[in-house]
Amino acid sequence: MTVETVLADLVGFPSVCRTPNGAIIEHVRAYLAGHGVDSVIVPGPEGDRANLFATIGPKVEGGIILSAHLDVVPAPPEGWVGDPFRLRRDGKRLIGRGAVDMKGFAACMLASVPALVAKKLARPVHIALSYDEEVGCVGVRHLIARLPELCPPVIGCIVGEPSGLRPVLAHKGKIAQRVTVDGKAGHSSRTDLGDNAIHYAAGLIAAIHEEALRHVRQGPFAEAFAPPYSTIQVGVIKGGTGINIVPAQCVFEVEARAIAGQEPAALLGFLPGVAERIAREAAATGHKVDFSFETMSDYPPLALDESDPLVAFTETASGQGRQAAVSYGTEAGLFQRAGIAAIVCGPGDVDRAHKPEEYITDAELAGAMAMIARVADRLC
Template sequence: MNPQAMLSSLVAFPSVVGTRNGALVDYVRDYLASLDVASAVISGPEGDRFNLFATIGPADVPGYILSGHVDVVPANEPGWRGDPFHLRAEGDRLYGRGAVDMKGFVAAVLSAVPELAAMDLARPIHIALSYDEEAGCRGVPHLIEKLPTLCATPLGCIVGEPSGLVPVLRHKGKAAVRVTARGRSGHSSRPDLGHNAIHALLPALEAIATEAARQRQDGPTNAHFLPPYSTLQIGKISGGEAINIIPETASADIEARAIAGVDPLALLEPALRVVAADEALSAEIIASYPGLALDDDHALARLTARLSGSLPLAAVSYGTEAGLYQKAGIPAIVCGPGDIARAHKPDEYITTGELLGAREMVLRLGQELRVREGTVAAR
């Protein structure tokens, strides 16, 4: 199957983050089975969302993972000029939700499976597809947990998030928390008879603002990132019904983005301490993933540079699942087709050239891992 046809099939599944994805996973599993490639389906605790892991080549030998997520953000923006879940071709642009983030990479990998399966691989190529990446990388930890039962410890993982097919060595980690306040409603003329939930949130919000300023002024820095320090922000506040009603409930969504070596959850501790001290407050961690930091001269960096034809980029501002693989002891790097600036927007697209370029990179990995006369493919 050519990569455009595969992308068309994948885009047609409305696998919006937080919703069931079984139909898409079944489609991929059946496609791989038609090529005599077995796959394991790993369920998440939700019961209606699944990861998929497949191996081409000898599973008992260390190889490489090609990783992508199959969930997409919602497509409710009014700027779409067509059905977001029907791939639309205009010139060399292929429009559709998930076309660049990141079903394009997944399509490129899957379209290359017939050729990869025909190669005599000395080391395996694994395909790892995850769910709910857009909700804070919620799906892939369940897949990573199962890896020791599925294959030998991999030598590395290439996460195909859009990077212009330029290898990316580093990105920040992220954690997000939702702080909720419970108050007591009443008429605003008698605040003494109620308890204002929005007011109850203020100490936690002040703690975050103070920590954000501290990180900016005195926190550790890493010149690879922009900005070069860890950041915190209050991204969303909800609560209240009317100006003359004491709000009964209120909530705030807070995120932290941490430079390499800093635990993003630790950045939220000032707010969490406030929550722990006030029975009117509660907190729920809604996202958490570590940063990525791969050495410039790591073997995986050199390999991906050869495969992509581009020198590695020091860092990017967005986050990926790569840090979770690295935390599990698997070296990881980001390298995928397209521009991240097109993601999460109406008329998201990838070009045919970008799609074919990713496919060629995957096939070059297969060539690197083929059995060579008298030798085994090198690391």
């Protein structure tokens, strides 16, 4: 089975994040079983989603984990020439949702299975496939928690997010929070009798903006990233029902992206204190406002030391030199937090991800197949 055929099968499953993924997991399990490879299904607490882990070769120390996520972002029809969940060829491009992010690498992993099984591996190749990466690296946390029982210690984990097959040593971490501001509704002719939730939210948002500017001005700075500092921004805001109604509620979502060396959650640690101050000031004038905070997603930065053996291993396998850092996030930081060296290295360009007509090229898939073959050679 060619890598294109494997990719077509994977793209054909509309495994959109936050939806059940049993069909694609069963497809992969059956495919591996057909090549004599047993899988362990690692379910999540949602009850309708699961990860998959498999080992090819002896269950000894010193293997490599190849990691990919099987979920994709939604694919609204605008901008697509054809069905986003049916792989389509256009010259040397293979087009479909998830083609580059990141079913392309998953397809290379699976298409390599027959060759990996046939090799006399002295150390194993482990396959890790996760769910709901696109909404905060949700599923892989449950897989990582099971790794001590699933495999002996490894050299490290190669997360195949699109990097042009350049090994990436660092990426930013991220936290996203939903802030709900509750006031009191009223007629706009008597604003004195209401508690305007949008106004109170605006006070907190102004503080967020000022904190974001402080990072721009004062850092800390890490020149490998673009931009070279941690960022904070409000991306969504909703509130109010009519111009003549004092809004009782306002909800907004804020994210922070942290350079290596900073914890994402710490970047938003100032918010409760500011909210308490706003509430006290409101109470002093006879008004009332309540703030509540919900963490939507949170994953750590990645910072792999240049001297780690995984760096040279991956450079040799990919045939490309290392890249210091990228600003997007991956599951690699979670592997590293669990004590597993991790690096990002996969086919394609991340700039094509999450867009209509997402694609990967024949050459990029061939390059990833060759990389996996060289990984196996190093383990023989």
